[in-house]
Amino acid sequence: MKNRLRLYVSLTRLDKPIGILLLLWPTLWALWIASHGKPNLWVLTVFVLGTVLMRSAGCVMNDIADRNFDKYVQRTQHRPVTAGLVSVKEALLLAIGLSLIAFWLVLQLNKLTILLSIPALFLAASYPFTKRFIAIPQAYLGVAFGFGIPMAFAAETSTVTMLAWWMLLANVCWALAYDTEYAMVDRDDDIKIGIKSSALFFGAYEVAAIMFFYLTMLELLAWVGLQAQLHWPYFVGLLAAAGIAGCHYSLIRERDKTNCFKAFLHNNWLGAAIFVGLVFSYQI
Numbered sequence: 001m002k003n004r005l006r007l008y009v010s011l012t013r014l015d016k017p018i019g020i021l022l023l024l025w026p027t028l029w030a031l032w033i034a035s036h037g038k039p040n041l042w043v044l045t046v047f048v049l050g051t052v053l054m055r056s057a058g059c060v061m062n063d064i065a066d067r068n069f070d071k072y073v074q075r076t077q078h079r080p081v082t083a084g085l086v087s088v089k090e091a092l093l094l095a096i097g098l099s100l101i102a103f104w105l106v107l108q109l110n111k112l113t114i115l116l117s118i119p120a121l122f123l124a125a126s127y128p129f130t131k132r133f134i135a136i137p138q139a140y141l142g143v144a145f146g147f148g149i150p151m152a153f154a155a156e157t158s159t160v161t162m163l164a165w166w167m168l169l170a171n172v173c174w175a176l177a178y179d180t181e182y183a184m185v186d187r188d189d190d191i192k193i194g195i196k197s198s199a200l201f202f203g204a205y206e207v208a209a210i211m212f213f214y215l216t217m218l219e220l221l222a223w224v225g226l227q228a229q230l231h232w233p234y235f236v237g238l239l240a241a242a243g244i245a246g247c248h249y250s251l252i253r254e255r256d257k258t259n260c261f262k263a264f265l266h267n268n269w270l271g272a273a274i275f276v277g278l279v280f281s282y283q284i
Contacts, residue, residue: 011063011080011091012056012098018265019059022178024051025271026171027148029278030164033228034156037282043155046105047148053105057098058124058144060091065128073189099125112154120147131195138183138198142175143168163227170220177213177245178267180206181252184260207252214245221274231284237277244270 009015027047031039063070063081067088070076080086099121106117123144130137146168153164176198183190183199184206190197202209218238225234244266251263 007080007086008094011060011086011094013059014052014056018268020052020055021268022175022271023055023145023148024048025268025275026146026167026174027051027152028275030149030152030167031156032275032278032282033163033167033224033230034153037279039156043109043152046108047152047155050102050105051148053098053102054120054124057095057102058127060095060098061125062128064088064091064095066131069193069195072193073186075186075189109155110158112158112160113151116147116151116154116160120144120151123147131197133196135196135201136176136198137196138176138179139172141179142172145175146171163224166220166224166227170217170224173213173217173220174267174271177210177217177248178264180210180213181248181260181264181267184252184255185257185264207249207255210252211245211249214242214248218242218245225281230278231281233280233284234274234277237274237280240273240277241270244273 013019031044031047063079066076067082070079070082076082081088081091103117103121106114123140127137127140127144130140134140149167149171150160150164153160180198180202183197186195186197187199189195190200198209199206218241222235222238225238248263248266251259251266
């Protein structure tokens, strides 16, 4: 049992929480703005737990979908499914179980949030397969990772305003930035096995594209801040995020794989800087 649990932790990436954090920060931004800095504690709990559960289920689905590709990539060839340590059936049952628990949590919220959870589930489950068909699957990831934003507005206000959709668009830009950094690490392997990615799509302009998406994301969030009448700490948080994005440029400009991965991981602090600014904005 101990060995199975260790395999499940690896399969769901609970030992690598960066994915949870990149999914959680935009959801927290939305909860704070929708509730004017005073999110309902139960709603907050549901979204935090739901984020962990759905990211874990998404990782399992990703490994099922990529099991025949992962064996050819050095970084992923020892993942439980592709290595044969966990069967496809067992992994699928785990993903379904996690999703059902997450859906049960959503059922505690209002009708609009429940309805929005249906496309959210579809996006999370289908993303792993988009790498075969969509030239820039990172854009799809941005929608999947950001769909907690309209759900958060729905849970707190029983409606989804245009502000939520602007924030979702900002999250798409952020995902295009950080996941292109991630894709730069796997560029050679993706070419070899025929997987599509934004790093391959943008080619020699990938670094410029990443910085463009960071800039667009911050501009959109600044617009959201103005529309929501947020105070100066929020904009200080955006400036801090801009500084972090600038540091990422110094890491990725030489296209060194190790530094590109560091930049990807460092996006946690970018999301955290914006959230801290948002929290302090509502204290004034």
